[in-house]
Amino acid sequence: MLKSVQEWSLLFIIIGFTIIIGNWIGYGIMPLEAxxxxxxxxxxxxxxxxxxxxxxxxxxxxxxxxxxxxxILTIPGVPGSEMIVNWTSQVNLLAIATPILAYAGISIGRSWTDFVKLGWKTVVVGMCVLLGTFLGSAIVAEIILRFQGVI
Structure with a gap:
């Protein structure tokens, strides 16, 4: 179990660093606050x-x-729950979701080495998929918002 805890800890450090950077850049929350x-x-x-x-x-x-x-740790009345809620409220949900989803997407291949073996073509295809998804969502949103008269 010690090996698993070490791997999890390293993963949490990497993702935590990414969350702090994303929280700072995307939501203006200073790293020391997050x-x-x-x-x-x-x-x-x-x-x-x-x-x-x-x-x-x-x-x-x-x-x-x-x-x-x-x-359980955030139930009102539990010692320290107010501090936990206050501290975690400084971290935006999307800043958390982005690196975790990126890691989940990569881990589908079961390891980073397998991902590296796929080569640069996989990165290009992935970027095209993300770009297409983004543009498609933006177009649908634009059409619906114009139809509703919001914009």
């Missing part, structure tokens, strides 16, 4: 993963343990 919230979120996630590993009951996903733990 650091406590990112640390709390990473620790809650790490504890949830450890509980899942210790319980060793695969029918319940680890995200359930993480969610329940976060819920």
């Amino acid at each position: 650091v406590p919230g990112v640390i709390v979120l990473a620790l809650i996630s790490l504890m949830g993963l450890m509980i899942h590993k210790l319980v060793n009951y695969d029918k319940i996903p680890s995200i359930a343990y993480i969610g329940i733990l976060a819920f």
